[in-house]
Amino acid sequence: MSTATRDGRNWTPDYLVSIDPKKCIGCGRCFKVCGRDVMTLKGINDEGDLIDLDDDEDEEVEKKVMVMNDEGACIGCGACARVCPTNCQTHAPAAAEAA
Numbered sequence: 655m656s657t658a659t660r661d662g663r664n665w666t667p668d669y670l671v672s673i674d675p676k677k678c679i680g681c682g683r684c685f686k687v688c689g690r691d692v693m694t695l696k697g698i699n700d701e702g703d704l705i706d707l708d709d710d711e712d713e714e715v716e717k718k719v720m721v722m723n724d725e726g727a728c729i730g731c732g733a734c735a736r737v738c739p740t741n742c743q744t745h746a747p748a749a750a751e752a753a
């Protein structure tokens with residue numbers, strides 16, 4: 655699916671489709687630049703389970719990772735990909751995602 659910029663130039667959104675939890679270092683940069691609340695930072699405990707950082711204060715957080723929270727809200731601006739230091743995100747246009 656392509657759409658248009660303000661003055662009508664063709665623009666193909668490049669949506670965030672996944673974040674590789676093995677490569678993500680939980681730096682939070684992508685979260686800061688996203689205006690759509692697509693992602694949220696989670697903890698991973700010693701058993702490898704995802705845990706909320708807010709309510710599980712007793713649980714040991716081994717590392718933090720960014721996960722997709724509301725993927726349908728993504729507008730495909732690509733800002734998150736530009737700031738990610740580990741290149742752990744995968745983006746795709748809508749047509750490629752459906753294929």
Ligand code: SF4
Binds near residue numbers: 687691729733
């Ligand atoms: S592509 Fe844009 S809207 Fe989508 S998750 Fe990244 S920063 Fe947010």
Ligand code: SF4
Binds near residue numbers: 680681720740741
């Ligand atoms: S910018 Fe990359 S490494 Fe940092 S939290 Fe986001 S996905 Fe993870």
